[in-house]
Amino acid sequence: MKKRDIIALTAMAVVAAALAVVGCALPIGHHTGRAVCAVYVDGKRVAAFPFDADREYEIITENGTNLLVISDGKAYIAESDCKNLVCVHSGYLTADSSIKPIVCKPHKVTVCTEYE
Numbered sequence: 001m002k003k004r005d006i007i008a009l010t011a012m013a014v015v016a017a018a019l020a021v022v023g024c025a026l027p028i029g030h031h032t033g034r035a036v037c038a039v040y041v042d043g044k045r046v047a048a049f050p051f052d053a054d055r056e057y058e059i060i061t062e063n064g065t066n067l068l069v070i071s072d073g074k075a076y077i078a079e080s081d082c083k084n085l086v087c088v089h090s091g092y093l094t095a096d097s098s099i100k101p102i103v104c105k106p107h108k109v110t111v112c113t114e115y116e
């Protein structure tokens with residue numbers, strides 16, 4: 001195996017590992033289908049909601065709870081009992097913001113836009 005191949009494989013493994021942690025699919029190519037707000041806990045998809053129906057959803061994990069709110073086509077973490085509150089201050093997701101997931105590292109929670 002050439003050195004360059006090894007580097008490429010390592011890079012792919014790192015990306016795959018990072019995605020496994022986050023859980024969200026990479027937004028490759030053009031989006032088709034309906035946008036949903038997908039919720040991952042510890043890499044597992046636990047829920048997905050359309051953006052056009054307002055709701056509140058408690059993401060209950062073994063590390064704590066996040067309150068996900070969908071309102072006016074925006075999804076955001078309104079409350080969390082994590083230490084750093086990065087998730088609460090991450091802003092909001094919309095039907096076309098698939099690149100920037102909301103992550104709560106202490107709770108291993110990721111919320112992202114996906115297309116079904």
Ligand SMILES: [Zn+2]
Pocket residue numbers: 080082083084085086087088103104105106107
């Ligand atoms: Zn958090």
